[in-house]
Amino acid sequence: xxxxxxxxxxxxxxxxxxxxxxxxxxxxxxxxxxxxxxxxxxxxxxxxxxxxxxxxxxxxxxxxxxxxxxxxxxxxxxxxxxxxxxxxxxxxxxxxxxxxxxxxxxxxxxxxxxxxxxxxxxxxxxxxxxxxxxxxxxxxxxxxxxxxxxxxxxxxxxxxxxxxxxxxxxxxxxxxxxxxxxxxxxxxxxxxxxxxxxxxxxxxxxxxxxxxxxxxxxxxxxxxxxxxxxxxxxxxxxxxxxxxxxxxxxxxxxxxxxxxxxxxxxxxxxxxxxxxxxxxxxxxxxxxxxxxxxxxxxxxxxxxxxxx
Amino acid sequence: xxxxxxxxxxxxxxxxxxxxxxxxxxxxxxxxxxxxxxxxxxxxxxxxxxxxxxxxxxxxxxxxxxxxxxxxxxxxxxxxxxxxxxxxxxxxxxxxxxxxxxxxxxxxxxxxxxxxxxxxxxxxxxxxxxxxxxxxxxxxxxxxxxxxxxxxxxxxxxxxxxxxxxxxxxxxxxxxxxxxxxxxxxxxxxxxxxxxxxxxxxxxxxxxxxxxxxxxxxxxxxxxxxxxxxxxxxxxxxxxxxxxxxxxxxxxxxxxxxxxxxxxxxxxxxxxxxxxxxxxxxxxxxxxxxxxxxxxxxxxxxxxxxxxxxxxxxxxxxxxxxxxxxxxxxxxxxxxxxxxxxxxxxxxxxxxxxxxxxxxxxxxxxxxxxxxxxxxxxxxxxxxxxxxxxxxxxxxxxxxxxxxxxxxxxxxxxxxxxx
Numbered sequence: 111x112x113x114x115x116x117x118x119x120x121x122x123x124x125x126x127x128x129x130x131x132x133x134x135x136x137x138x139x140x141x142x143x144x145x146x147x148x149x150x151x152x153x154x155x156x157x158x159x160x161x162x163x164x165x166x167x168x169x170x171x172x173x174x175x176x177x178x179x180x181x182x183x184x185x186x187x188x189x190x191x192x193x194x195x196x197x198x199x200x201x202x203x204x205x206x207x208x209x210x211x212x213x214x215x216x217x218x219x220x221x222x223x224x225x226x227x228x229x230x231x232x233x234x235x236x237x238x239x240x241x242x243x244x245x246x247x248x249x250x251x252x253x254x255x256x257x258x259x260x261x262x263x264x265x266x267x268x269x270x271x272x273x274x275x276x277x278x279x280x281x282x283x284x285x286x287x288x289x290x291x292x293x294x295x296x297x298x299x300x301x302x303x304x305x306x307x308x309x310x311x312x313x314x315x316x317x318x319x320x321x322x323x324x325x326x327x328x329x330x331x332x333x334x335x336x337x338x339x340x341x342x343x344x345x346x347x348x349x350x351x352x353x354x355x356x357x358x359x360x361x362x363x364x365x366x367x368x369x370x371x372x373x374x375x376x377x378x379x380x381x382x383x384x385x386x387x388x389x390x391x392x393x394x395x396x397x398x399x400x401x402x403x404x405x406x407x408x409x410x411x412x413x414x415x416x417x418x
Numbered sequence: 419x420x421x422x423x424x425x426x427x428x429x430x431x432x433x434x435x436x437x438x439x440x441x442x443x444x445x446x447x448x449x450x451x452x453x454x455x456x457x458x459x460x461x462x463x464x465x466x467x468x469x470x471x472x473x474x475x476x477x478x479x480x481x482x483x484x485x486x487x488x489x490x491x492x493x494x495x496x497x498x499x500x501x502x503x504x505x506x507x508x509x510x511x512x513x514x515x516x517x518x519x520x521x522x523x524x525x526x527x528x529x530x531x532x533x534x535x536x537x538x539x540x541x542x543x544x545x546x547x548x549x550x551x552x553x554x555x556x557x558x559x560x561x562x563x564x565x566x567x568x569x570x571x572x573x574x575x576x577x578x579x580x581x582x583x584x585x586x587x588x589x590x591x592x593x594x595x596x597x598x599x600x601x602x603x604x605x606x607x608x609x610x611x612x613x614x615x616x617x618x619x620x621x622x623x624x625x626x627x628x629x630x631x632x633x634x635x636x637x638x639x640x641x642x643x644x645x646x647x648x649x650x651x652x653x654x655x656x657x658x659x660x661x662x663x664x665x666x667x668x669x670x671x672x673x674x675x676x677x678x679x680x681x682x683x684x685x686x687x688x689x690x691x692x693x694x695x696x697x698x699x700x701x702x703x704x705x706x707x708x709x710x711x712x713x714x715x716x717x718x719x720x721x722x723x724x725x726x727x728x729x730x731x732x733x734x735x736x737x738x739x740x741x742x743x744x745x746x747x748x749x750x751x752x753x754x755x756x757x758x759x760x761x762x763x764x765x766x767x768x769x770x771x772x773x774x775x776x777x778x779x780x781x782x783x784x785x786x787x788x789x790x791x792x793x794x795x796x797x798x799x800x801x802x803x804x805x806x807x808x809x810x811x812x813x814x815x816x817x818x819x820x821x822x823x824x825x826x827x828x829x830x831x832x833x834x835x836x837x
Contacts, residue, residue, distance in 0.1 A: 256685065388645075
């Protein structure tokens with residue numbers, strides 16, 4: 111298949127394709143981070159993850175409409191405010207959900223699957239009733255559109271670079287909070303042994319609520335960022351949920367490093383295969399590989415060593 | 419054996435005779451029972467449909483919830499508008515149309531179940547409904563078993579024809595071929611790259627398009643790619659497009675994927691004012707989500723655009739906006755859905771009856787001169803004769819009409835040489 115193309119063409123395509131893989135990697139990490147906290151750390155199977163993301167997307171859309179109508183001069187910078195608002199909105203909804211629903215189910219993790227799935231349906235219909243069944247178009251400031259011109263055949267999409275930077279920033283932030291801060295130690299203590307953590311004076315209920323809120327908040331930021339590359343509609347969250355779980359489960363549920371490694375391997379496999387065959391076939395082969403590896407390593411790539 | 423066969427032969431005759439006798443008292447009662455010029459119910463409804471002296475019930479069957487609600491909302495709105503307008507004009511055979519709306523919930527078995535409910539319990543005279551091919555295929559056996567009448571609005575892959583369905587959207591050859599011819603002539607296009615969502619409609623459409631490109635236009639298909647429904651990452655295929663440098667990108671990507679595709683195309687620096695792109699799946703409805711700035715310059719090939727400049731459309735668009743809000747947009751399928759109730763009304767009046775068999779028989783040749791797309795006529799194969807048009811997407815999310823076929827294009831659901 112390469113016979114017809116010049117060496118220069120091929121070179122730039124490999125660069126571009128590598129970049130496509132990196133963008134896919136960032137997207138996977140960004141969407142999986144929130145779930146890695148909620149599912150990985152707390153053991154809650156959060157089927158409503160996609161809906162928390164879409165809440166972030168809708169907040170972005172509302173912010174963009176607001177700026178367009180009332181503060182057109184500041185429009186070029188609205189996205190940063192939108193991401194903060196998305197974090198706050200999704201996080202707040204997450205904490206509310208934790209208080210109403212999830213905290214009653216910590217002893218029955220499988221039931222969280224059903225409960226959060228129901229929640230996702232409720233949220234979808236709520237979005238449909240509030241924002242309408244049609245997709246909304248989030249208008250982006252001019253500087254975020256288009257691409258950086260590197261050479262005649264190599265062009266780097268700006269939104270891809272933006273997502274990559276955001277992913278690095280949030281990953282570092284989460285890693286710091288989870289592994290360096292006092293609160294992160296509390297979270298890990300609660301995860302490992304809820305009763306003992308309580309006994310040594312950690313307010314486990316509060317830790318749970320904030321952890322869940324943090325996970326949902328990050329989902330919101332991811333949703334906000336994805337308005338650049340995807341659609342915003344009541345059911346758009348469903349587009350992400352399968353890939354998200356795939357990344358988290360494949361990486362090993364309780365490991366942040368695992369999530370990143372798994373996102374990297376899945377995205378690189380996917381984008382390399384996509385180049386040689388059709389998108390559907392690439393997906394099938396990627397999934398087959400994941401299934402195969404999970405059969406050999408049921409705990410995922412990076413399993414936490416725990417005394418049972 | 420022969421006795422039974424005889425009985426089988428005789429009984430329809432006997433039934434007809436009996437019915438004729440039963441009709442006599444009905445006819446003598448006619449002056450008393452009927453209002454104005456409305457014909458008696460017993461005369462226009464011999465199969466027990468939900469028709470009274472003042473009302474006739476039809477069903478609306480679309481997804482108001484679930485994934486497909488995005489697309490089907492417009493169809494529901496258009497059908498309700500048509501019904502309201504018909505009622506304001508005095509209804510059908512002197513009877514107001516009442517509708518029962520059921521929700522298919524984006525779930526195909528639910529569509530079949532609700533269709534059965536509408537036909538068996540509610541005895542509706544016709545159903546305006548379905549959107550995806552999958553939902554139509556689920557409903558079709560029900561329509562045929564209980565002898566219902568379905569008005570189906572979506573452009574679709576063809577390869578189907580039923581006595582019980584009127585297809586008000588275009589079938590694949592009708593939609594695609596004129597567009598390909600135009601772009602080949604206008605842009606001198608020789609090489610094509612196909613991208614579609616992975617299900618029956620894009621695959622069938624691309625198959626037809628490929629045959630046409632290779633056999634008729636003598637061009638070349640340099641790539642044919644399918645992505646799962648809902649896919650949000652198109653960077654790899656965009657790279658392939660950059661590598662193969664096709665004259666035309668031909669797309670039938672649907673749903674949320676569309677938004678991702680055009681946003682990423684733009685982000686990758688592919689300028690649609692220089693790179694020709696012909697889509698058969700993006701209407702004004704989809705552009706709402708994609709954003710005009712991401713798709714401006716692309717060509718779409720279908721039969722209706724909101725911006726069409728004809729007297730019918732100039733009254734239709736304001737009426738639609740008045741009923742459903744200033745910001746709503748009207749895409750190809752929405753317009754086709756609007757045709758459904760009108761075509762049904764015209765057919766009923768032509769047949770002088772609500773009976774499904776009579777409507778099915780009377781349908782060919784029914785013409786609707788008030789169609790927003792201009793003029794349509796029902797073909798013997800229950801599809802519509804219609805013009806095919808090419809529009810160019812503008813920044814404001816509307817299409818600018820670039821080309822339309824001089825004559826109506828004949829629907830050809832089973833195209834020879836394209837299968």
